[in-house]
Amino acid sequence: MTGSVAILGAGTAGAGWAARFALMGWSVRVFDPDPGAAARVASVLDNARRALPGLSDRRLPPEGDVVHAATISQAVSGADWIQESVPERLDLKRTLYQKVQEHAADDAIIASSTAGFTPTALYGQGARRCQIVVAHPFNPVYLLPLVELVMAEDAPGWALDRAEQVLRGIGMMPLPVRREIDGHIADRLMEAVWREALWLVHDGVATTAEIDEAVRMGVGLNWAQMGPFESALLSGGAAGVDQVVSRIVPGLDLPRTHLTEMPEATEALARIVADQAGAQAGGRPLEELERIRDRNLVAVLRALKWAGWGAGAHLRDVDALLENGAAEIAGPIRSVARTVPLDWVDHNGHMTEARYMQVFSDATDRVVELMGCDAAYIAGGASFFTVESHIRHLAEAKPGAALHVESLCLAAEGRKLHLFHRLFAEGREVATAEALLVHVSLETRQAAEPGAELARRMAEIARAHAALPRPAGVGRSVGQKPL
Amino acid sequence: MTGSVAILGAGTAGAGWAARFALMGWSVRVFDPDPGAAARVASVLDNARRALPGLSDRRLPPEGDVVHAATISQAVSGADWIQESVPERLDLKRTLYQKVQEHAADDAIIASSTAGFTPTALYGQGARRCQIVVAHPFNPVYLLPLVELVMAEDAPGWALDRAEQVLRGIGMMPLPVRREIDGHIADRLMEAVWREALWLVHDGVATTAEIDEAVRMGVGLNWAQMGPFESALLSGGAAGVDQVVSRIVPGLDLPRTHLTEMPEATEALARIVADQAGAQAGGRPLEELERIRDRNLVAVLRALKWAGWGAGAHLRDVDALLENGAAEIAGPIRSVARTVPLDWVDHNGHMTEARYMQVFSDATDRVVELMGCDAAYIAGGASFFTVESHIRHLAEAKPGAALHVESLCLAAEGRKLHLFHRLFAEGREVATAEALLVHVSLETRQAAEPGAELARRMAEIARAHAALPRPAGVGRSVGQKPL
Incomplete structure (x- = not known):
């Protein structure tokens, strides 16, 4: 389902809404009198x-x-959804809604991005209160799924249904908030962190960078996938849901901080939290949740490692401390030695095809690095591109298996490099890859002669390997009868 | 660098330490009189x-x-590092340290996992205070890098150096905390969230599951990679570091919550935060940080999508709402239609080899799904494994490019299925893949006859495709001269 949306106010949030709606197929009209608005929307849309x-x-x-609409009436006339993201001033918002309601359809939804005000506060004395809802997004709006959806108690059912449908249709995850409160849910939690974080900075205990590290290297990784309660459930060992509150509470009312007012830790509160956390676990035993958490963490950490950022940059540093094997080039080169990670497994319970290719690609990277095509060489504007490859699968590799690759240089002639990799899992040959690469200029993206030192090393290794036996599988085409 | 470590107390944290030290090559002696300790350590080690x-x-x-050591003295004698993770009771810890110091080497480091106590509190009247430090980890200790490292002001330099070296050696990210405070840094922030979260549950505003969703679908994804301050810096558009505090502060002292005591938002505090946040950005323009954030988020979200959890499960639901193309099988089958994601790109600036294989693997999955080998069929215990494949790279695919695959069934005979995929980026052919698959029993992991309905559909599609022209590249071996 797509439709027509009016974006009122194109700051970071408004521009993010515009981009998400447009990319999900909606036609978008933006109203923002700020002369910088059009450029901001264009830039966010690019991102x-x-x-x-x-x-x-x-x-x-x-x-x-x-x-971009010149007036509010142009923006909202005929719109199915009107998203208001103007500054957080109640008078401003109320005046805007009056204007909007003069021109908008009676059944158009007027959604406010407010982080703090309740729908009842937003209504004021306005007409048709039931068309005004809170749909509070999170930055960047075009990527984060969460939107807090708040309605007054007397809002009609159709408004909630419509709002959920529209928000899901643009890829968001609406979270209906069951009671109107200032700050909804997420901002209350975020503001709690802000207060404490500003005290830490104010008191000289930590810098902003240290506070960010304390979050993204630890609890942030848990909260990206499980949230505070489910994470706490798993930090207490076998104690289970009944113990969540008793594990959390000690310390919360200690005078460690300026902010210690606590709800009384009654048995009733403990019971509520235990029941809710139990329902949330959905009958999964803790051991299963632990394995799910670990699989999630491995996937998230490896994603950040690919990005080279935060905990992922740290993991790259950790790798640099580990042995990378000897660079012995006379025999077949031991080009990869690693373990099959949890996130390399598919629905068949073994390492997935794409990850075989990743291992072989890593093997190729290591061989050409030993030849002199390393990060510095590539930064100089040349590299190898794979032209063709042939994979044979001989047996399965399971998660956790120790992998290694033995690589052979079949030929190195001018721009061409011909390699053969044998992949072993727990010492058993599970796959081979034959690859033809060509040396290219990264500027022209065309084949180009390798640098002199690289050419010399390529020839040297090709000569050394020419004397070695050719493994089974070299030169095969798909479906050819076995030797 | 490896060595010998004593683990005193094997709850969730202690067992996690034992597992991390052991996997990083240390020899580990565990002391915990609890009869369940050995089983707990074995289970955490398995995870x-x-x-x-x-x-x-x-x-x-x-x-x-x-x-497992029978006594404290057996555990700590000759140990280079002693990690104490007993319950959070000061008297218990102090008594333990006295006992440890009777048997441990004078230069062994005694590290406490305490979440709350300062080193000075831990010392009490004990001897050799300088060997006692706080090394506070986060659950699961074997995966999360963060460890808060706290020392008293008069601790000698060698102790900090040694502690950092040991912790980095087992893959952790030690964060030296510049001042002793109860709760260090991370627990203060976590406890702030706990207090507010418990009020929300107590007041019936949200359930534990809703609070978890409010975190992991939004801010948790930011905090997994950038932390609160850097994320806030990017939520204000072009305003920059000088505006961080003025963007955070409004709302923090509103009576939205029971917890509102705030440090006064003086210009001096604003200056400190602006300077620190600026230093943290390290001279990167905001636009660059935004792109880094988005790349990180795409990688993390896609990792969670692989895992099918949290925001990733949501993304799978979003996909289910999108058109999957018509299942027209008479001509070449349009088996994939998608965009190259940001996390599929390598150091050469184009889609990486492994992701070509992933697209081709997805194409194969779609073709066999159309033949009847869908999730339900696979759950019944049979599937296809790829035996052999041949990839030809014809041109590059850039991030953001619209991809589609046209798939041809070259042959389907008994257990064998022979496919040919052509991959197009923005309409231009960029690669082909020829694949030979075999139908297998997931129980025996051996070739097996397909089910009758699957065999019928395989034959039907093979017959329909037999009339179609064979594309260039079928039957090639690597390095064969072009036609």
Whole structure:
């Protein structure tokens, strides 16, 4: 389902909404009198185009138009959804809604991005209160799924249904908030962190960078996938849901901080938390949740390692401390030695095809690095591209298996490099890959002669390997009868 | 560097320490009089073996022994590092340290896992205070890098150096805390969230599950990679570091919550935060940080999508709402239609080899799904394994490019299925893959006849495709001259 949306106010949040709606196929009209608004929307839309479509394994609908409206009435006339993201001033918002309601359809939803005000506060004395809801997003709006959806108690059912449908249709995860409170849910939690974090900075206990590290190297990784309660459930060993509150509470009312007022830790509160946390676990034993948590963490940590950021940058540093094997090039080169990670496994319970290719690609990277095509060489504007490869699967590799690759240089002639990799899991040959690479200029993206030192090393290794026996599988085509 | 470590107290934290030290090659002696301790350590070690080694792209050192010591003296004699993780009672810890110091080497480091006490509180009247430090880890200890390292002001330099070296050597990220305070840094922030979260549950505003969703679908994803301050810096558009405090502070002292005592938002505090946040950004323009954030988020979200958990489970639901193309099988089958995500790109600036294989593997999955080998069929205990494949790279695919695959069934005979995929980026053919698959029993892991309905559909599609022209590249071996 797509439609027409009016974006009122194009700051970071408004521009993010515009980008998400447009990329999910809605036609977008933006109203913001700020002369910088158009450039801001264009820039956020660029960022969103770069990041959002690839999140999906399917094609997104054709992108909707984004036009800038000269007036509020132009923006909201005929719109199905009106998203207000103007500054957090109640008088400003109320005046705007009056204007909007003069021109908008009676059944259009007017959603406010407010982080703090309740729908009842937003209504004021306005007409048609039931069309005004809170839909509070999180930055960047085009990537984070959460939107807090708040309605007054007397809001009609159709408004909630429509709002949920629209928000899910643009890829968001609406969280209906069961009671109107200032700050909804997420901002209350975030503000709690802010207060404590500012005290730490104020008191000279930690810098902003240290506080960020204390979050993203630890609890942030848990909270990206399980949230505070489920994480706490798993930090207490076998004690289980009944113990969640008793594990959390000690310390909370100690005078460690300026902020210690606590709800009384009655048995009734402990019971509520235990029941809710138990329902949340959905009958899964703690041992299973632990394994799920670990699989999630491995996947998230390895994603950050690919990005080279935060905990992932740290993991790269850790690797640098580990032995990378001897660079013995006379025999077959031991180009990879590693373990099959948890996130390399598919629905068949073994290492997935794409990860075989990743291991072979890592093996190729290591061989050409030993030849002199290292990070510095590549930064100089040349590299190898794979032209062709042939994979044979001989047996399965299971998660946790120790892998190694033995690589052979079959030939190195001019721009061409011909390699053969044998992959072993726990010492057993599980796959081979034959690869033809060509040396390219990264500027022209065309084949180019390798640098002199690289050419010399390529020839040297090819000569050394020419004397070695050719393994089974070299030169095969798919489906050819076995030797 | 490895060595010998004593683990005193084997609850969740202690067992996690034991597992991390052992997997990083240390020999481990555990002391915990609880009769359940040995089973707990074995279980945590199993979890750690499953998850930790794969985080690295290199081989970990040989695993160290884990033995259970009958007495404290047996555990600590000759140990280089003594990790205390007994319950959070000061008297208990102090008594333990006295006993430890009778038997431990004078230069062994005694590290406490305490979440709350300062080193000075831990020393009490004990001797050799300088060997007692706080090394506070986060659960699961074998995966999360953060360890808060706290020392008293008069601790000698060698102790800090040694502690950092040991902790980095087992893959952790020690964060030296510049001042002793109860609760260090991370627990203060976590406890702030706990207090507010318990009020929300207590007041009936949200359930534990809703609070977890409010975190892991939004801010938790930011905090897994950037932390609160850097995330806030990017939520204000172009305003920059000078505006961080003025963007955070409004709302923090509103009576939204029971907890509102705030440090006064003086210009001096604003200056400190601005300077620190600026230093943290390290000269990177905000636009660059935004792109880094988005790349991180795409990688993390796609990792969670692989895991099918949290925001990743949500993304799978979003995909299910999108068109998956018509299942027209008479011509070449349009088996994939998607966009190249940000996390599929390598150092050469184009889609990496492994991701070509992933697209082709997805294409194969879609073709066999259309033949009847869908999730339900696979759950019944049979599937296809790839035996052999041949990839030709014809041109590059850039991030953001629209991809589609046209798949041809070259043959389907008994257990064998022979496919040919052509991959197009923005309409241009960039690669082909020829694949030979065999139908297997997931129980025996051996070739097996497909089910009758699957065999019928395989034959039907093979017949329909037999009439279609064979594309260039079928039957090639690596390095064969072009046609």
